[in-house]
Amino acid sequence: MSPIRRLRQWIGKHLILGLGLLILVYTFVPIAVVVLMSFNDNSKSKNVYRFDSFTLQNWLHPFKPSGMGGDVLLSIEIALVATLIATVLGTMAAFALVRHKFAGRSIANLVIFLPMASPEIVMGSSLLALFVAGGYGGHLGFITIVIAHVMFCLSFVIITVKARLNGLDNNLEQAAMDLYANERETFLRITFPLVLPGIVSAALLSFSLSFDDFIITNLNAGQRTTFPMFVWGANQRGVPMQVNVIGTAMFLIAITIVLVGEFSRRRRDKVLAT
């Protein structure tokens, strides 16, 4: 075979994979910019859209911009509470949908799908209309934000846990039962540990969605300011470079958790295969 033909075959075989990888690289370009700008020293030029010179100051004093520390803390508190509620309620609902037969399942599936397919601005303004109609228009804050976040996180938790439950090997549970484990033991020692990775990814996704949300939060936050609202407000006069430190740190923490999970799964598969 001539080298040119071999090259053409190689390209044909790898073209789509190469394009796919290029697209993945493209999705990471803005993230790379966020990481890069977290090291940017723009104290002289005040230009927030250009990398001037390298500094570690942003990382050493990430909460220097006034007000930002409190807003980050509020976002973390909200995300923790919302994630806890959404993960518990969502996991229960996922078990109900996969493991139990009941009337109204298709309606339930539809109501779970819809929040993912509704524009945030409509969900946010609807909730605001509800709070105003209920007389809570003047009391918007932590609780109304948490209510909103649990609402849009629930669907993501349910589909993530449902996918994990559907992919479960029923034989393992049957084997446990055959070996005289009762229902409770089977659930605690077999089912739950097997579903746990799904629950953890659901919680992680929920936390990220909550921490990141702007459109719905902005409508229902009242006088409180979350981190995305801080970024939005600061953008009018140029965001402080420290916001990139927060963005980078959140990304690194989340991606580390995900990759550790992925590689430990890989290693386990390899051990099981040998």
Add this chain to the structure above:
Amino acid sequence: MATIDDVAQGSETGPKRKLTGYWLILPGALWLGAFFVIPFYSLISASLFDPKGTPLTGYDMTWHFHNFWSALVQYRSELGRSILYAGIATIACLIVGYVLAYAIAFKSGRWKNLMLVLVIAPFFTSFLLRTLSWKLILADDGKVVSFANWIHLTNVLHFVHLTSTNDRLLATPFAVIAGLTYNFLPFMVLPLYASLEKIDIRLIEASSDLYASPIRGFAKVTLPLSLPGVVAGTLLTFIPAAGDYINATLLGNPNTRMVGNAIQSLFTSQGDTAAGGALSVILMVIIVAMVLIYVRTSGTEDLV
């Protein structure tokens, strides 16, 4: 064959076990009912309030249907832009997303899971910060603009009215559409991947055994079988993109305002709940109508 339900219910089948499902789903269902379904009712009633009210004095429910008409007239260009921008972004996402989903489903081998993780990884950085990054990438004195100039892309974009001058990309409809495409790409890739992954690879092999060219095999076998993913992906991309105003604000100019900008400012700075509610309902009605027509014509009704 006995399913796990039968096994679990085998020992004690009774009314108590039958109710477990209801008890498990009840809290989540109540939450979604109270804070997702009922709010639509509040929104629709707010859209019929007397527009003379203010958030402080309260509103009178006067079945003021004229709110819809005045919102439609006043914000028709915002509505039009939302549908146009979200439509173009969805098509761009479909093309780019299909290549990526196809690569992951059929070409990634043992790196499949890692590539899937990388698809959702951008979710872990702030949406606002990623969008702001595009301001830097598309900056007037940046490399992207000079490259686009060099290949005459800027001229083409100007010709089709996606930019207002032929030497910049930022603060143009093009930048808004590019931002929407970037931000909503994962919502396209994941459903596409899910339906491509289900395809029996032997069907594609069979088409090539029967002397179909790769392109013909794709058009006659792979694409039709992935249609449910295409429908789900386009909906999950188009709908949130049509309501988004972050890209329009950060990457656009005052002439690229989308309907989200208008709803947001009516509810907050202008404090006009009646008009904001009406515009929100109009957006939802347009979306539902388009979804119904789309799902009908593409013939995949068992989406959920």
